[in-house]
Amino acid sequence: MGSAFAQGALRIGMVAGFSGPVAGIVQESADGARLYFDAVNAQGGIRGQNIELVTMDDKYDNATAVTQAKSLASQGVLALMLSRGTGPTEAMLPVLKENRLPLIAPATGAISLHEPVQPWVFHLRASYQKEAERAVKHLAGIGVKRITIVQVNDPFGTDAGKGAIKGLDDLKLRALSNLRFDRNKPNLAPTMQAIAKAGIEAVVLIGPGYAVVEGVKALRAAGSTAHVATLSNNASADFVKALGENARGVIVTQLFPYERSTANLMVREALSLAKTAGRQELTPSHIEGFAAAKLVVDALRRAGKDITRDSFARALDGRIDLGGLQVNYSDKDRSGLEYTDVSIVDEDGRFRR
Structure with a gap:
């Protein structure tokens, strides 16, 4: 990926897996960010300077993420945004520290990136544990009691699995099994x-999209009609398409307001800009990218005339309203939102809430 830098532009980098297992959701989040940046640029940018999103493909590989982050840091980006996955994001932490380079809205909810506080990481989405907890509480709320957790055997699976177990504990329930x-x-x-x-009665299936697709297909082939709940890392059009005829009824946690909800100010703005740009629909990942871009723009506007990485990071401290969603950062808290919700894939392959 990547692009030539525009002269005098305010450059924001994005290092993420534009190829590989998360390519679809990464592209959607980048498109959502560009939707807002393009609108701001069309109105004159930030004090006459356009915002440029420069993307690099880390292939969802830790070492490649480090190389690409170093490259963008050396080329003068003010910040990075929307990294994807716990491993690549954690691998970039030394690069952020060495270059005093903020990272905005990493698309990972790993507790390891929240505790202890990483001073150059500004989270936007809620943690994996919060959304897994929300998933099991939704299942219990519709009367389901016989629940099994099936999780990938990596840090993401372990982290999210703890949230699912906590949710069950809060309800005085226990998973019938916890498989990896x-x-x-x-x-x-x-x-x-x-x-x-x-x-x-229900399976909480925690893992990458390709594995969850395989699991759902195998479950249905075995004759089970159990509910299936998975996390927001699979909230993409590509995931639904891969599920095919098994998509209907799959529950997917969401970390941002419903992408078709005109009641939310931010979503209403995104839908209006999308329509102007000729886009008919948005996905949850578009909304995540759009929200991250609004956060970046707010900081750029607050950062003063001659923006530096330090002034950009300082501008993020305090309360920021993204349009019906507020974040409040401080030296001791970079957590962002606690918003969680659930959606269900309908017969048309769309996320419904």
Whole structure:
């Protein structure tokens, strides 16, 4: 990916997996950010300077993420935004510290990036634990009690799994089983066959999109009609498309307001700009990118005439209204939002709330 830098532009970098397993959702979030940046630029930018989003593909690989982040830092970007995944984001932390380079709205909810506070990381989305907790509470709220957790055996799965267990504990419930699978070779068919035989009512399936797709298909092939809930890392059009005929009814947690809700000021603005740009629909990932871009623009406007990385980071301290959503950063708190919700894929392959 990438682009030539425009002369005099305010440059914001994005290092993420534009190829590989998360490509679809990464592209959607970048498109959502550009939707807002383009609108700001059309109105004269920030004090006459256009905002430029410069993207680089880390292929969802930690070492590549570090290389690309160093490259953008050396080329003068003011900040990075919307990194994808816990591993690549954690790998970039030394680069952020060395270059005093803020990272805005990383698309990861790992507790390890919240505690202890990382001074150059400004979170926007809620944690994995919060959304997994929301998923099980939704299931319990519709009368489901026989719940199994199936999670990928990596830090993401472990982290989110703790949230699911906490949610069940709060409700005085216990998972009937807590199973793990290999990220690179999921082989979920035997697991789903056993779940079907056990009469499980719901499966909280925590993992990357390709593994969750395999798991849902295997569960349905085994004859189970159990509810399936997964997390927002799979809230993309590509994920729904990959599920095919098994998409309907899958529950997906969401970390931003409903992408078709005109009741929310930010979403209403995004929908209006999308229509002007000729785009008919938005996805949850578009909204995440759009919200992150609004956060960046607010900081740029607050940062003064001669913007530096330090002045940009200082401008993020305090309360910022994104349009119906508020964040409040301080030296001791970079957590961002606690907003969580759930959606269900409908018969048309759209996320409904």
